[in-house]
Every structure is written in structure tokens, then in C-alpha cells.
Amino acid sequence: MTQVTGNLESQRRQYDLAGAAATTGFASVTVIDDDLGRSGSGSMERPGFERLVAQVCSGDVGAVYCIEASRLARYGRDWHHLIDLCALAGTLVIDPDGAYDPRLVNDRLLLGLKGTMSEYELSLMRQRGIAARDSKAGRGELRFMLPPGLCWSEVGKIEIDPDEHVAETIRHVFAKFRELGSGRQVFLWLRSADIKMPVVLRNVDVCKLVWKAPAYHSVMQILHNPLYAGAYAFGRRAQRTRIIDGRARKATGVRKPRDEWSVLLRDNHQGYISWREYEENHKLLAENAHMKKNCDRKSARGGRALLRD
Secondary structure, eight states: OHHHHHOOHHHHHHHHHHHHHHHHTOSOOOOOOTTTTOOSSSSSOOHHHHHHHHHHHTTOOOEEEOSSGGGTOSSHHHHHHHHHHHHHHTOEEEETTEEEOTTSHHHHHHHHHHHHHHHHHHHHHHHHHHHHHHHHHHTTOOOOOOOTTEEEOTTSOEEEOSOHHHHHHHHHHHHHHHHHOOHHHHHHHHHHTTOOEEEEEEETTEEEEEEEOOOHHHHHHHHHOGGGGTOEEEOOEEEEEEEETTEEEEEEEEEOOGGGOSEEETTSSOOSSOHHHHHHHHHHHHHHOSSOTTOSOOOOOOSOOOOOO
């Protein structure tokens, strides 16, 4: 999304294509910009591209203007499908390098190479970015959005938030959990005491701290987060790819076991609790969970039962 809101020169060049098409002599020019901010990798819905394909199939489109192949699709199947339809409908593909007729063998070959290079370029950029990110995270220097109660110092280290109100609220959560032994009971206590919880809201590059009524998931996130135990942890969640309607769909936020985390640096910074306390809390939370089959102990629940000596 930052590319859309901050880097506007490429966007201006794309809108200028409408003027170029009108100058060439096309009677009607349609601008399709429904996919701004959407990846062309084939991993998400692209209503603009679907609209383009539908108009080409109608046979009323004389030419498709684009800056480069990557602006239409970075996914080989989408790109070649569009080229096939353009060949059937007699539609030209025009970019700053020239005009191509998909019905001609040489032009079709060149368009195919452009699409393949565009898809490869995306994979190469992603691979380079991930390698650089993981290398920096391995040193504990990669900055990411921290949970409430923690902040980045001027030298790039994680430290406890200097706002005493925020820090004291987080300490209350851990203290009450040690006293009550249940995340749900901590949540109910916060509600009954009418204590507001700090929540970080993010809008592109701007992070804002707001105070809201306690939510159960917010309390559990605090208790489960190893950053509060002074550990630098990165890569705790993964993406899961599924095939839906013939397309790859990525689901983010899938939790990974601790031994599969990308980075875990203990005693990296000052925390609200020690690592030993974190592990004890984590074990107690697991034993309190009724829906997990791999847990041994369970807290008592209501229902019919036989009393025994």
C-alpha cells in the first residue's frame, strides 16, 4: 500500500497512457484502475484484470495499453491467458517499446518472454528481500511493530515504554495472571476494575497508541508474546497457501511451533518477566485450554459427574 500512497510517478505514467491512446486515434479510451495496491502475482482477487479480460472477450477492444507486462500480470497463467484472448479477438498489446500483435508468431514469442521475465523478476526480488530481512533479524536488528509496553530506542534496541501508565498496565496483567492463574480471569478482572488497555493501531507507516476496553484476545496476546520476557522473536507466524478455484490463496498469521521460529534471542532486552516465568505461564495457559488434545491437566468445568473419595 505504501507504493500506492507514496510512489506516484509510475502511477502518473500509467494514467498518461490514456492520453497516448487518444492521440493515436482511438475513439473511446477506458481506464481500468481497480487493481491499484493489489499484487499481480496471482495470489489475490483482481477485479480490474477480470474486467479487462471480459472486455477483450467482447471483441470491442482494439488495443490494450500498459507500461510493461508486470503492470498487467506477474503470474504466467494470467498473462498467457490474456495473450491468447487478444490473439482470438485481434487486440493489440501496446507498451512504450512498441505495438505487438499476438496473432503474429514473433510478437507472441516476445510477449511470452516479457511475461516470463516479469514473473521471474518478482520471484527474484522476493527472494532477495527475504534473505536480507532474515539476515538482519538474525542479528536482532530488524525493526517491526512492537506490542504495547515496548518501544524502539534511538540506538535500535527494544526497551520498556517510558510511559509509566502503559508500562504499569502491562505489569498489572502479568501480576494478576500469577495471582489468578487464568487468562480469562485476568480479562474479567480488568473488565470489573474498568481498566483500559493500550492498543497499537497502524495505518501504513503511522502507529498510534489508543486506550480501549479490555478484550480477551488482547490479554492472551500479551501473555503469549515472548517479547515481554526479554526475548527477540521473529517469524513466529507463517503463511499457508491453498488452492481455491484454481488459484493460490495465501492465509497469513498461522502460528508456528517454537522450534520453527525463524529467530529467538533470549535475554536480548529488559522484559516485564523473566524467561522462566514466561515458560511457566505458557505451560499453565496450555493446561487451561480445554480444546487442545495434547494437554494433560484441565481446569474443572460444570456438568454431571460422580464424586469419589
